[in-house]
Amino acid sequence: MRHAAKYDFEEQSGTQTTPRRKHIGSDDMTHPVHLGLVGMGTVGTGVVRVLQDSADHISRQAGRPIIVEHVVVQNPQKPRSIELPSDQLSSDMSQITGNPSISVVAVLLGGLEPARTICLDLLRSGKDLVTANKALLAEHGPELFHAAREAGRSIAFEAAIGGGIPIVAAISECLTGNRISSIRGILNGTSNFILTKMEQDGSAYQDVLALAQSEGYAEADPTMDVDGTDATQKLALLVHLAFGQWVPWASIPRFGLESVDQELLRFADELGCRIRVVADASRGDKTLSLRVGPALVRKGTPLAETQGAFNAVSVVGDAVGPLFFHGLGAGQMPTASAVVADIIGTVVGRSAITFQQASAVGMSAQSGTSIHGGQNPSFLRLHVADAPGVLADLTGILGAQGISIDSVIQHPAEKEQSGVPLIIMTHCCPTEAVDRAVDALNKNPAVRSPICCLPVINE
Amino acid sequence: MRHAAKYDFEEQSGTQTTPRRKHIGSDDMTHPVHLGLVGMGTVGTGVVRVLQDSADHISRQAGRPIIVEHVVVQNPQKPRSIELPSDQLSSDMSQITGNPSISVVAVLLGGLEPARTICLDLLRSGKDLVTANKALLAEHGPELFHAAREAGRSIAFEAAIGGGIPIVAAISECLTGNRISSIRGILNGTSNFILTKMEQDGSAYQDVLALAQSEGYAEADPTMDVDGTDATQKLALLVHLAFGQWVPWASIPRFGLESVDQELLRFADELGCRIRVVADASRGDKTLSLRVGPALVRKGTPLAETQGAFNAVSVVGDAVGPLFFHGLGAGQMPTASAVVADIIGTVVGRSAITFQQASAVGMSAQSGTSIHGGQNPSFLRLHVADAPGVLADLTGILGAQGISIDSVIQHPAEKEQSGVPLIIMTHCCPTEAVDRAVDALNKNPAVRSPICCLPVINE
Numbered sequence: 001m002r003h004a005a006k007y008d009f010e011e012q013s014g015t016q017t018t019p020r021r022k023h024i025g026s027d028d029m030t031h032p033v034h035l036g037l038v039g040m041g042t043v044g045t046g047v048v049r050v051l052q053d054s055a056d057h058i059s060r061q062a063g064r065p066i067i068v069e070h071v072v073v074q075n076p077q078k079p080r081s082i083e084l085p086s087d088q089l090s091s092d093m094s095q096i097t098g099n100p101s102i103s104v105v106a107v108l109l110g111g112l113e114p115a116r117t118i119c120l121d122l123l124r125s126g127k128d129l130v131t132a133n134k135a136l137l138a139e140h141g142p143e144l145f146h147a148a149r150e151a152g153r154s155i156a157f158e159a160a161i162g163g164g165i166p167i168v169a170a171i172s173e174c175l176t177g178n179r180i181s182s183i184r185g186i187l188n189g190t191s192n193f194i195l196t197k198m199e200q201d202g203s204a205y206q207d208v209l210a211l212a213q214s215e216g217y218a219e220a221d222p223t224m225d226v227d228g229t230d231a232t233q234k235l236a237l238l239v240h241l242a243f244g245q246w247v248p249w250a251s252i253p254r255f256g257l258e259s260v261d262q263e264l265l266r267f268a269d270e271l272g273c274r275i276r277v278v279a280d281a282s283r284g285d286k287t288l289s290l291r292v293g294p295a296l297v298r299k300g301t302p303l304a305e306t307q308g309a310f311n312a313v314s315v316v317g318d319a320v321g322p323l324f325f326h327g328l329g330a331g332q333m334p335t336a337s338a339v340v341a342d343i344i345g346t347v348v349g350r351s352a353i354t355f356q357q358a359s360a361v362g363m364s365a366q367s368g369t370s371i372h373g374g375q376n377p378s379f380l381r382l383h384v385a386d387a388p389g390v391l392a393d394l395t396g397i398l399g400a401q402g403i404s405i406d407s408v409i410q411h412p413a414e415k416e417q418s419g420v421p422l423i424i425m426t427h428c429c430p431t432e433a434v435d436r437a438v439d440a441l442n443k444n445p446a447v448r449s450p451i452c453c454l455p456v457i458n459e
Numbered sequence: 460m461r462h463a464a465k466y467d468f469e470e471q472s473g474t475q476t477t478p479r480r481k482h483i484g485s486d487d488m489t490h491p492v493h494l495g496l497v498g499m500g501t502v503g504t505g506v507v508r509v510l511q512d513s514a515d516h517i518s519r520q521a522g523r524p525i526i527v528e529h530v531v532v533q534n535p536q537k538p539r540s541i542e543l544p545s546d547q548l549s550s551d552m553s554q555i556t557g558n559p560s561i562s563v564v565a566v567l568l569g570g571l572e573p574a575r576t577i578c579l580d581l582l583r584s585g586k587d588l589v590t591a592n593k594a595l596l597a598e599h600g601p602e603l604f605h606a607a608r609e610a611g612r613s614i615a616f617e618a619a620i621g622g623g624i625p626i627v628a629a630i631s632e633c634l635t636g637n638r639i640s641s642i643r644g645i646l647n648g649t650s651n652f653i654l655t656k657m658e659q660d661g662s663a664y665q666d667v668l669a670l671a672q673s674e675g676y677a678e679a680d681p682t683m684d685v686d687g688t689d690a691t692q693k694l695a696l697l698v699h700l701a702f703g704q705w706v707p708w709a710s711i712p713r714f715g716l717e718s719v720d721q722e723l724l725r726f727a728d729e730l731g732c733r734i735r736v737v738a739d740a741s742r743g744d745k746t747l748s749l750r751v752g753p754a755l756v757r758k759g760t761p762l763a764e765t766q767g768a769f770n771a772v773s774v775v776g777d778a779v780g781p782l783f784f785h786g787l788g789a790g791q792m793p794t795a796s797a798v799v800a801d802i803i804g805t806v807v808g809r810s811a812i813t814f815q816q817a818s819a820v821g822m823s824a825q826s827g828t829s830i831h832g833g834q835n836p837s838f839l840r841l842h843v844a845d846a847p848g849v850l851a852d853l854t855g856i857l858g859a860q861g862i863s864i865d866s867v868i869q870h871p872a873e874k875e876q877s878g879v880p881l882i883i884m885t886h887c888c889p890t891e892a893v894d895r896a897v898d899a900l901n902k903n904p905a906v907r908s909p910i911c912c913l914p915v916i917n918e
Contacts, residue, residue: 050636050778061635063819158633164779166625166633173632173809174617174625176520177509177799302785305759319509319796320623324785326761337778340636350632350812357807360522 033062033347034069036096036127038118039108040080040089043132043159044071046336047106047343048082058340062347069102070095093118097125104346106130106339116140123151128351130342132159132335135224138233138249141240145359154355156342161234162187162311164334165327166341171241171315172358178317180242182282184457185313186306187234189329190225191257191277193217193309195294199265199274205257217309227256228277232292235279239290241358242315243283247290253373253431255293259452264381267409267423268296271379274304278457282374289374291431296379296456302326303457373431376455377406380426380438383419385446394441395424401437403429419448425456492521492806493528495555495586497577498567499539499548502591502618503530505795506565506802507541517799521806528561529554552577556584563805565589565798575599582610587810589801591618591794594683597692597708600699604818613814615801620693621646621770623793624786625800630700630774631817637776639701641741643916644772645765646693648788649684650716650736652676652768654753658724658733664716676768686715687736691751694738698749700817701774702742706749712832712890714752718911723840726868726882727755730838733763737916741833748833750890755838755915761785762916832890835914836865839885839897842878844905853900854883860896862888878907884915 035051037044051058051066059065068088076089096102105127109115115136122129124147131137137144137160148155158168162185171180186192190212197208209226212218224230236249260275268275273296282289297304302324306312311329316322328334345351384390395405409423426434438453494510496503510517510525518524527547535548555561564586568574574595578588583606590596596603596619607614617627621644630639645651649671656667668685671677683689688708695708719734727734732755741748756763761783765771770788775781787793804810843849854864868882885893897912 046778054636054638054777057638058636060819061816063816164776164782166629166782169628169633170625173804174628174800175796176803177513177517177796179513179516300764302761305764317623317796318513319505319792319799321787321793323623323625324783326783326785328780333778334780337634337636337776340778341633344635345632348812348816350809353807353809353812357520357522360519 032065032067033103034067034099034101035343036069036099036102036105036122037071037108038093038096038105038122040071040073041108041110042332043335043339044106044108045080045082046332047108047339048084050333050336050340052082058344062344064347066343066347070099072096093121096127097121102127104128104130104343106343108132108339110135112136112139116144119144119155120147123147123153123155126151126153128153128346129155130159130339130346130351131155131157132339133157134160134230134233134237138236141237142246148355149359154346154352156346156351156355157237158342159335159338161237162313162325163189163327163329163331164337165311165313165325165329166338167238167313167315167325168241169354170323170325171238172354175315175317175320175323176357178319180283180315180317182280182316183235183238183242183313184278184280184303185235185238186276186303186311187231187279187313187329188225188228188277189309189311189331190218190222191228191231192306192311194226194257195260195275195277196307198260198262199269202262204262205260226258228254228292231277231279235281235290235292238279238313239281239288242281243288245288247288247371251371252290252292254291257294259454260294263421264452267381267421268379270409271296271423271425272299273297273456274299275454276303276306278303278455280374280455280457284372287370287372289372289431291373291455293454295376295454298456298458301457301459373435374455375428375430376457377428378403378426378434379454379456380424380441381452382422382424382441383448384422385448386420387446390446391422393446394422394444397440397444398424398426398437401433401440403427403433403437431455491524491526492562493526493558493560494802495528495558495561495564495581496530496567497552497555497564497581499530499532500567500569501791502794502798503565503567504539504541505791506567506798507543509792509795509799511541517803521803523806525802525806529558531555552580555586556580561586563587563589563802565802567591567798569594571595571598575603578603578614579606582606582612582614585610585612587612587805588614589618589798589805589810590614590616591798592616593619593689593692593696597695600696601705607814608818613805613811615805615810615814616696617801618794618797620696621772621784622648622786622788622790623796624770624772624784624788625797626697626772626774626784627700628813629782629784630697631813634774634776634779634782635816637778639742639774639776641739641775642694642697642701642772643737643739643762644694644697645735645762645770646690646738646772646788647684647687647736648768648770648790649677649681650687650690651765651770653685653716654719654734654736655766657719657721658728661721663721664719685717687713687751690736690738694740694749694751697738697772698740698747701740702747704747706747706830710830711749711751713750716753718913719753722880723911726840726880727838729868730755730882730884731758732756732915733758734913735762735765737762737914739833739914739916743831746829746831748831748890750832750914752913754835754913757915757917760916760918832894833914834887834889835916836887837862837885837893838913838915839883839900840911841881841883841900842907843881844907845879846905849905850881852905853881853903856899856903857883857885857896860892860899862886862892862896890914
């Protein structure tokens with residue numbers, strides 16, 4: 001910490017003397033940094049590849065060589081695409097926790113355990129951490145950040161949100177002069193890949209999911225991606241960074257892709273929109289509006305035009321106005337890019353500063369904030385009985401909740417049994433009122449299948 | 460510097476002890492930081508406004524209050540929109556250089572002198588600098604950065620490029636694991652505002668320029684914006700950050716808006732493109748391709764869809780792939796956002812680390828790199844005599860330079876005297892070959908007015 005050892009300003013015969021800072025790359029800083037790695041899956045392999053392939057470049061960036069000292073994996077015998085000397089690879093965590101020459105450890109495991117216990121042990125043994133594990137941080141962030149502060153260590157996690165998009169640094173380092181009012185993003189590449197393919201090819205959800213799995217864009221078990229969990233965990237981390245508050249991710253209203261079918265995509269297209277899974281957070285006076293799920297997004301806006309496995313984040317700050325970021329949100333090398341930048345940032349001392357700064361801001365955040373679903377125009381798709389008086393009945397239910405209607409579209413039914421598709425677009429209204437109206441509508445005997453209700457995002 | 464005072468790792472009865480880092484906001488860090496400001500124009504006023512209006516927020520971000528200690532301006536008597544106590548405002552630089560309590564100074568003057576001399580004096584008197592002056596850094600960057608290194612001080616300049624877009628941090632902190640292969644951006648909001656207006660309203664350049672001046676989007680003297688100087692200076696800084704090399708900005712091929720007229724915009728539209736002033740840098744093995752000027756950009760690509768006074772930057776790294784940033788590139792508050800983030804970054808010690816790191820990388824960059832104009836498809840607009848054999852003659856000149864033709868469009872002339880407009884689209888070829896062909900074509904008697912030749916950017 002530079003300011004803890006701040007220079008004394010002595011006035012000496014007109015010239016002020018200031019101790020020169022030590023330069024990165026100066027004599028006492030040329031010894032290598034020894035890195036520990038836990039986990040050697042897709043991301044871990046990418047990190048080792050970058051560290052090996054760009055060794056000279058990275059040692060210039062960090063002011064010293066970065067050497068992979070030891071890698072801990074579950075099964076050291078498993079064949080791997082990158083060869084490591086056998087004494088550098090083990091399943092024994094004490095090879096890292098007990099090695100005082102290792103100062104920085106990248107924990108590249110998924111899931112909650114043993115990742116949580118490993119991180120706590122590493123922090124207590126004096127290691128600075130780098131991780132890409134958003135589930136771990138969203139679930140156990142307060143405990144891990146507290147443990148890091150107690151141990152005087154740092155946790156860097158650029159790779160946990162938006163893959164290679166530097167959104168963590170943007171919020172926690174570059175927008176510090178702003179009060180951020182909203183964050184809106186496409187944070188899950190798998191679901192965006194599926195939606196884009198369904199839109200382009202007219203295929204059914206299950207067929208596209210199978211394609212995504214065969215092309216490596218979706219996991220064998222894609223639940224966390226398609227039910228919105230992954231995007232919601234990332235949003236919870238962004239909320240912590242931007243608004244200084246830990247919101248339990250499971251308390252954020254969350255909707256998956258299950259409601260999206262080709263009929264819905266056609267209606268969206270007809271209304272000049274695309275369907276995207278949007279993670280949305282905005283801050284009011286003492287409220288937070290949070291939601292993750294499919295939404296109708298006006299064509300031509302940057303979020304609507306985010307295609308395939310790309311991620312995108314738009315942030316609004318009071319001074320900077322609207323900022324937009326777009327890049328590969330997942331995949332081996334984009335994620336490795338963020339992990340390696342964090343390793344370098346930790347080696348040069350920047351991560352420690354940012355982590356302490358963010359902790360200080362987080363600890364002083366207002367409490368007592370209530371969470372709402374926000375205000376948006378809504379899109380409602382109903383399948384209704386083709387009978388007189390039905391439209392008047394249903395719109396009356398919306399009116400009773402104070403919801404005014406912007407437009408109605410009715411097309412002939414494709415199949416008799418599912419009723420006539422009816423689209424109702426509302427003016428801007430609170431999510432809670434729409435939820436109540438949808439509950440009441442779903443109970444109406446003229447409504448033949450569960451209503452699909454999506455927010456409409458016009459900018 | 461954290462690693463200069465790295466902890467000793469002692470093994471004590473199973474538990475390793477690590478000195479805790481001092482926390483931002485802990486007891487010895489609560490004393491305020493005293494800030495000096497030089498210049499109180501649009502940006503300086505914005506900075507003071509943010510520091511005043513968000514004082515609590517900023518003091519949490521920086522771990523301590525940031526107090527404007529003294530502001531130096533040319534004319535302290537001039538009426539200002541923000542009131543400062545008279546003893547805080549003077550035209551006397553020694554009020555800052557001679558005040559040992561001031562550690563950070565934001566230099567918010569435009570132009571080269573006295574900005575250069577003031578910065579050198581401030582560095583020598585031990586101050587860390589923050590500036591938004593891209594002309595100064597593009598012209599005198601090597602001298603100023605050297606002086607900062609000599610004095611053990613830092614220069615932070617996020618606000619010099621892309622206004623509120625955090626592109627400096629992205630390149631110098633977040634993409635450090637990448638070898639960057641290209642940077643392409645819309646870096647001048649004034650010229651983009653003019654182009655967008657010409658495109659939307661069908662107005663002539665001079666009329667739109669007058670509108671831009673009356674609405675505050677263009678300076679009274681807009682030369683540096685419309686002739687490409689401003690974007691070129693920003694590109695030179697980006698090249699330094701991304702490729703570790705100081706390229707004299709005046710050596711970068713640079714073209715202004717003077718060739719853009721409504722006929723050109725109509726042809727671009729017909730070809731599925733928009734015209735944008737693109738600053739382009741890409742790195743080959745031992746070459747740099749650099750150019751700033753109008754280009755045809757394929758509609759639907761992020762750069763083509765960058766409207767009005769917005770800026771945009773797209774960066775490609777070997778690990779991260781393509782990244783895209785979009786935001787307000789100028790204006791009081793977006794620029795103030797970047798300046799304040801740099802002030803906070805300097806106060807917490809992050810800027811010093813990044814500045815030293817960038818210097819170390821820059822000093823070790825390869826020399827002997829040659830500068831080229833790159834390879835692109837080209838768009839050529841000619842006004843030619845309506846006579847037999849002309850097209851064969853002219854396309855023969857292109858063939859002689861090894862340039863192959865992708866398509867030709869000929870429309871009837873609107874005015875007899877300017878000849879028949881003829882559009883030739885070439886396949887991808889080196890800029891140098893196109894330049895030679897254009898020279899030869901301009902000398903051909905069938906060519907009635909100087910040829911307009913623009914690169915075509917399809918992605």
